[in-house]
Amino acid sequence: MTVAEIRAELDALADPKVLAVNQRNGDDHAVNLGALRAVAKRLKTQQELAVQLWETGDTAARLLALLICRPKLFSRDDLDRMLRESPTPKVQDWLVNYVVKKSPHAEDLRAAWLADPDPVVASAGWGLTVDRVARKPDGLDLPGLLDTIERGMKDAPDRLQWSMNHCLSQIGISHAGHRERAIGIGERLQVLKDYPTPPNCTSPYAPVWIAEMVRRS
Structure with missing residues (x-):
């Protein structure tokens, strides 16, 4: 799938009620995390696609990127930059726990x-x-x-x-x-x-x- 196709699928999964709940916690994604994990399971690990999804800046796309990436392929500078451009709590939490902890850095x-x-x-x-x-x-x-x-x-x-x-x-x-x-x-x-x-x-x-x-x- 292309980034555009995945973004369209994420947009179709967006739920205003989910967004309202997440906004109370400082987050800004409207996709149920269970549904997001199902998309990731289907895509499997794809580092290049993960990097492209991250670069969109969209929170749901970035969360998906963190689920399908290969943590050990990111450089120290990559991870430092990614953290500093991750203002929302959920993205930071997943980046630290799913990616940085598995990194040699x-x-x-x-x-x-x-x-x-x-x-x-x-x-x-x-x-x-x-x-x-x-x-x-x-x-x-x-x-x-x-x-x-x-x-x-x-x-x-x-x-x-x-x-x-x-x-x-x-x-x-x-x-x-x-x-x-x-x-x-x-x-x-x-x-x-x-x-x-x-x-x-x-x-x-x-x-x-x-x-x-x-x-x-």
Whole structure:
């Protein structure tokens, strides 16, 4: 299929109700993600097509591109550029989790993004750090990460704050030796304490999140 044909199919799948829900979360795509995944499953992996879809700038097309690309074929500069031109949360989330994490440049980008002055870019660095904390913590300065979170999370912009809070919680969940301090930071900062949480879901408030995940384990 050509890019034009795929764009036409995505336009036909667009639903104003889906758009309205996504806009409340800062996103701007109108295609149900299940339907988008079905298109990706049919197309299978196509790197050249993925690059062409990304370059359209359309959010639904970019999400589809992230599903059909070959992560290891992107250069470090490609991934850095793609993140910086990804203002919507869903595109950033999929780019980090479906592409960057599978790239040989993941650790280099994690360190660079973590220190970036742009809070959206920094939030991606913290997202990659969450994965390191949970899966490959060797070499990480966990006390230093907690120091940074304690100093900066309270007043951080929303997306950066959310990623830092996730990292705080993951440290408390995965590392018993740092659990008491992580819970204490959460209790002092009170970040997301009043976040509306649906029934049967775990609150993102770090002390509650940590306690529940530890209980389940």
